[in-house]
Structures are given as C-alpha cells and as structure tokens.
Amino acid sequence: MITATHYIVLASALFCIGLFGVMTARSALRVVVAVELMLNAVNLNLVTFALTSAARPAAGLGFVVLLIVVAAAEVGLALALVVALSRTSDITAIDGYATLKG
Amino acid sequence: MSARDALFYLYGALTLAGAVGIVRASRLVHAVVWLFATMVALAGIYLTLGSELLAGVQLFVYGGAVTVLALFALVLARPAPEVPAHLASISPWVAGVAATALLGALTVAAAGADGLAVAAIAAPDTAAIASEIFGRYVVLFEVAGLLLTVALVGSIVVARKDDAS
Numbered sequence: 513m514i515t516a517t518h519y520i521v522l523a524s525a526l527f528c529i530g531l532f533g534v535m536t537a538r539s540a541l542r543v544v545v546a547v548e549l550m551l552n553a554v555n556l557n558l559v560t561f562a563l564t565s566a567a568r569p570a571a572g573l574g575f576v577v578l579l580i581v582v583a584a585a586e587v588g589l590a591l592a593l594v595v596a597l598s599r600t601s602d603i604t605a606i607d608g609y610a611t612l613k614g
Numbered sequence: 615m616s617a618r619d620a621l622f623y624l625y626g627a628l629t630l631a632g633a634v635g636i637v638r639a640s641r642l643v644h645a646v647v648w649l650f651a652t653m654v655a656l657a658g659i660y661l662t663l664g665s666e667l668l669a670g671v672q673l674f675v676y677g678g679a680v681t682v683l684a685l686f687a688l689v690l691a692r693p694a695p696e697v698p699a700h701l702a703s704i705s706p707w708v709a710g711v712a713a714t715a716l717l718g719a720l721t722v723a724a725a726g727a728d729g730l731a732v733a734a735i736a737a738p739d740t741a742a743i744a745s746e747i748f749g750r751y752v753v754l755f756e757v758a759g760l761l762l763t764v765a766l767v768g769s770i771v772v773a774r775k776d777d778a779s
Contacts, residue, residue, distance in 0.1 A: 514619045514662075514732045517724050522626050522659070524720035526633055528713040533637035535709035541642055541687060545649050548680065549633055552656055563663055563737055570738035574746040576668060580675050581758045585765035587680050591687035592769035598691035599775070 519560040527553035540597060544590045551583045618662055618732070625658035646684045653677040664737035690773075 526549060533546030555576055562572020632652030639645040653676035660669040747755050 514622050516732060517727060518622065518626075519659070519663070519732070520724040520727070521721050522629065524717055524724065525630055528717040528720070529630070529633040529637055531716065532709050532713040533633075535704045535712070536637070536706050539642060541684065541691065542636075542645055544687075545636055545645055545684060548649065548676070549636060549652070552653070552676070556656065556659065559660065559663060559665065559668060563665070564732070568746070570742035571746045571751070573665060573668060573738060573743045574751060577671055577743070577747065578751075578754055578758050580671055581762060584675055584679065585762050587683060588769045589765050589772065591683055592773035594687050595690045595773045 516560050516564040520557060523553045523556040523560070526550075526556065540594045541591075544587065544594060547590070548583070548587060551586075555579060555583075621658065622662045625655045625662065628652075628655035629659060642688055643685075646681060646688060649684060650677060650681045653681065663732065667740045667743055 530546045530549030530553060533549065534543055537543045537546055558572065558576050558579065562569050562576065566572045629652055632648045632655055635648030636645045636652065639648055653672060657669040657672040657677065660672055
C-alpha cells in the first residue's frame, strides 16, 4: 500500500541527488539542471502534503502551479546567465566565477 | 499490489534513474536528455496522485519548455573543455557522504510520520484548482504574470550581445 511516506522519501531522494549534482558539477549548465531537480523534489513534497494533510487541497495545488511559474522564470534567467558567462569569459569551471562586475 | 502501486514504483524508479543520469552523464547534452526523461517520469508520479492538471503542467513546462531552453543554452554557450574531476572544489566522495547523510535523516523523519494512504485521497479536479487561483488568490496570479514578464525582459538584457564594447 502506497502512503504519503513513499512520496516524501522519493522527493527526498530526488533532492539529495540534485544536491550531489550541485556540489560536484563543474559546468554552470549542469548546476542549473541539478537545481531544477531539487526544485522538482520540493514541488513533489508540496503536492503530497497538499493532497494528504491540507484543509483545502485545491489551494495547495494552485500554489504548486504558481511555484512552477516562478521556477520557469528562474530557469530562464539562469540559462541567460550561463550563456552570458560563457560569452564574456574564458573560464570553463564553475568554481572560476569568483568575481562580479558591478 | 494495486496498479497504482506498481505505477508508483515504475515512475519512481524512472525518476531516480533519470536524476542519477543527470548527475553522472559524461556529456552535457546527455544530461539534458536525462532531464527530459526525469520530468516525464515525474509527470507520471503526479498521475499516480490523481492530479491530471499537474501532470500536464509538468509535461508542458518542464518536459517541453525547460528542456528545450536548456538545449538552446547548450547550443548558444561556447563549448567548454571538460575540467578534470580532480580539479573540482568538492570531492565527489565528500559530496556523496553529505547527500547520503541528508537522505538518511530525511528518510528517518518521513518514516516517523503516520503514513496516509494515497488511494483514499480524492484529488481536487481542475475546476476547483482554477477557482482557487482565479478567485481567492487572483492577486498572486497577477504577480506571477508580472514576474514572468520581468524575467523574460531580464533574460534578454543579460544574454544580449553587447555591441557597444
């Protein structure tokens, strides 16, 4: 019998794999993709709790849709940054981006 | 084991396999393809929860838009030579131990909670979700639209070729 715990454990595993990816990735694009994994894990968590223990599940699912909108805005900006960084510098490893031009 | 349980394990295994593929793929384009597989499998997970709307949104936004955007970024960004693994600032072993420890702690915490059977849930239909978004939380919806517009303009400004310099 599948319970909410199964979904929470799945979301936790997804989050931890994403965390591992963020810590070990050496290219900026892979960092962005791993962050997307972590965001999706959080989404799955929110959906599970909205369906199992929220007073108004429909509101919880509505929040999830809005969260996906915010995540889409984030990934658009992040990928624009990846393109801009690759264009303006010769640094290839993500650790090299240690300075900001203000 | 019901059909829903079997589907949960199938999509769950696919999701985790895709996530591992993203992290471990040797080439970036393979990582993006794994991202697509992961997002499609996650849409299946939402289906096992009985939420067709979220499954569709997941498929369109993540499976479609975000994956294609990542592919475009991969094409537009200059190809960078791979950095040897030993030059990474955090060793994969340290990162693996840290992520595994966090997973263990989260699993123990989740196992302590009383498990609510998912089969008993009646997921709200699309009309109920829509009446929440466009009713009580319509201001939130408007702000989200504004945020998308600002992010779109900001992305263009950031990624634009600077002709002046």
